[in-house]
Amino acid sequence: MKAEGDRNLDTAREQDRQWRGASRRPAEVIAPARCAHLRVDPRGYPIIAVIPQHPGREDYGSLSEQRKLVLATFDLCAVCATPLRDELRWQVTFDDELQHMGEQPRFSEAPVHEVCALYAAQVCPFVSSPYARLGDPMRKGQRRPDTLVIAGFDRTAEVVGHDSELQVGEGILMFEMAGLGRTHRLVGADDARAAYEAALGDDAPMVLDDAERRLIDILCAPTPEGEDAGGVMAGAAWLIGAAFCPQIRRVQAMKRFAQARDDFYFQVAANALLQPDLMQDWESIDDPCIAAASSWLRTRQRLPAVLEQWQRDGARRVRDVNGRRPRIATTAGAPPRDDAAIRRRKAAEAALRKGRRKKR
Ligand SMILES: [Zn+2]
Known part of the structure; x- marks a missing residue:
């Protein structure tokens, strides 16, 4: 044996x-x-x-x-x-x-x-x-x-x-x-x-549609400065709603966004929820990541469920100067059986x- x-x-x-x-x-x-x-x-x-x-x-x-x-x-x-x-x-x-x-x-x-x-x-x-x-x-x-x-x-x-x-x-x-x-x-x-x-x-x-193609082209190539594009794309993601991902601030790799002066990324994301029209201006902005992310967001018929959930969470956390909460389109509720x-x-x-x- x-x-x-x-x-x-x-x-x-x-x-x-x-x-x-x-x-x-x-x-x-x-x-x-x-x-x-x-x-x-x-x-x-x-x-x-x-x-x-x-x-x-x-x-x-x-x-x-x-x-x-x-x-x-x-x-x-x-x-x-x-x-x-x-x-x-x-x-x-x-x-x-x-x-x-x-x-x-x-x-x-x-x-x-x-x-x-x-x-x-x-x-x-x-x-x-x-x-x-x-x-x-x-x-x-x-x-x-x-x-x-x-x-x-x-x-x-x-x-x-x-x-x-x-x-x-x-x-x-x-x-x-x-x-x-x-x-x-x-x-x-x-x-x-x-x-x-x-x-x-x-x-x-x-x-792929044009907006998807632009995102993927940016993500899969180095930046013009010769860096990993993950960082700049993550910044754009924060602005369109990832700022509201639960416990995102626990992730050390997000320090640069979580600890930005005046909580810039969160505040801009909050403003975008309060005034969705702002995002249209972003589409012609110099930053190719923010431009691509905003035009992707505007042209979705339906947002991915995870991002939609983050935005709903965000809408509960922010108020405008008059104390009003953002109104976001809700398709909330349990998915059908x-x-x-x-x-x-x-x-x-x-x-x-x-x-x-x-x-x-
Ligand atoms: Zn695949």
Whole structure:
């Protein structure tokens, strides 16, 4: 009989074997059409929307909180930066983690399209290895996961600032997801590749309107000064409503906006709520980020649910000089009961339970 240490070693070797070859060189992988505009680093890795990307110092091991705020505000995919629209929104989990996260699980990552999640699992070193990107508890080696569970949700229920569990005193944005619709359980490189190829077959280029195109062009390129555009775009996001994101001031990366003189970003955002006509003037302003964000805002038929919620929260917090609150268009109220979504969620949960039993 083998000692426990040997058994663990055997399991680890088996996991290594299953995931060997999971991370392929980007040149070997056909990119989804919707990722075609992403710049690549000198090794050919796509520079995905959510990572810190000062030119030459792209950091695949980190998430930019400023970029997460921009993605939340404009409801964009954290890989390709195009809109999530009514597609399922996907998050990466490991093993049976999802079953212990409650009905509306919270993630420190911004959601992505299905094809983008599976593409990242092919080419990004930090998604493709099931051991990577697991944060400090994992790196301390308590447990090695062997299954990558990629979960698709109907909607982003809420985005809030929250104290980080990994770094004391360091606030981060959390994305609360609702309506689990489908999952991919990937137990090795072959699975991951097959799932990606199937999703790629269904992929179509994303049709963008002018305002969306402008936002994405700015976000995916360095600024004219040669800096990561995440910072300036986060500033524009504050002005059109991200200033009202709950507990946003706990997020240290927002210091520059939260501690601006006279609370400039919050005050301007409040004025924009009180006098929406102001925003029209912003569209011809010199700052390309503010101009693009305002024209995006004006041309939406319906705001993304997260931004709409922030604006509603904001309207409760601000008053004009006469003590009046802003009047904003409210489409508030609980979303209608969606029986199809409930059926999909139950099926997805049942599939997860089945997968767990099989593994034992
Ligand atoms: Zn995407």
